[in-house]
Amino acid sequence: MTTHPTDTASAGSLTVPGARLHYEVRGEGPLIVLAGAPMDAAAFAPLAELLATDHTVLTTDPRGINRSSLDDPEQESTPPLRADDLARLIAHVGSGPAVAVGSSGGAVSVLALVQTRPDLVHTVVAHEPPLIELLEDRERLRAGTEDLIATYLAGDVTRAWKKFFAQADIAMPEPLIEQMFGGERDPRQVADERRWFAHEMRASTYWRPDPAALRTAATRVLVGVGDDSAGQLCDRTSRALARSLGTEATTFPGGHTGFVENPDVFAARLRAVVRGD
Structure with a gap:
């Protein structure tokens, strides 16, 4: 293992x-897993650093994203596959059973983990899972x-993003979308984005959880929603x-x-939630 300065x-x-x-570990103590999809480990780094003062914190790039490579680049990224990856990482790192915090597609991953390996997670926080089937x-x-998705794969990237934000009920000015997605961009970011549109979005948003399995599992399952997300699609799916x-x-x-x-205020709230305050 290598340590980043x-x-x-x-x-x-x-x-x-x-x-x-690819995975990263910080700190010592009870294990907390921070999972995204398609968001990679780097996005969780500030939060992970805050939690690592008294926890072991595990983050990862989901399969096919950034530094996590695939044997078959066309493989679909399904919640059960990502849950199995998380299970293997938790077993590899040790210190479990864990608290698992998932965001967006990562929230779907941790819900799937509860359904398959509840023994590995004693508490799960599923933050804004985009489960439209509910x-x-x-x-x-x-x-x-x-x-x-068809718009994106046809090559009209900015129009696809405009449709995405509209469906998500997230107010995003069109000039900002053009600025973010219309000019020169990092090739790695573009590759991860394409994988998300082509091989991950459907599997994550069309997945149907098993409420009975989630209710009866020994794992404490909490559904998180942002204070500022009222009226957005993921507010509706979470509730x-x-x-x-x-x-x-x-x-x-x-x-x-x-x-x-x-991340500071989020970490404080997460600590309180995990404690049961």
Whole structure:
């Protein structure tokens, strides 16, 4: 393992069926896993550093993203596959059972992990999982998803992103979208983005959780939603999931990526939630 001078992370690589997973470990103590999809380990680094003062914190690039390479680049990234990857990483790192915190597609991954390996996670926080199948307008949303994916794969990247933000009910000015996605871009970012559109978005958003399995698991399952996400698609999906589990959504500061925008306050809230305050 190698230590990066910019932070306290030790990086490693774990070979799993069909892939080699890049992962990072910080700190010592009870294990917390921070999982995204398609978001990679780098996005969680500030939050991980804050939690590593008294925890072992595991982050990873999901299979096919950034430093986690695939044997078959066209393989679909499904929640069960990503859950199996997380299970193997937790077993490899040790210090479990863990707290697993998943964001967006990563929230879907950790829910799938509860359904397959509840023995590895004693608490799961699924922060804004985009589970459109739980909503009454799922057919409209599926049609919109197919349309925006087709638009992206046809080469109209900015138009695809405009459709994405519109369907997500996230207000994003068109000039900003053009600025973010229309000019020269990092090739790695483009490759990861294409993989998400082509091989991950459907599997994550069309996945149906098993509410009975989640309710009866020994794992404590919490559904997180951002204070600033009211009215957005992931606010609706998160609250629908919480209802299916017979619980209330747990609020966190910020929006869909609040842990990136203000990791300090997010970490404080996460600590309180995990303690049960």
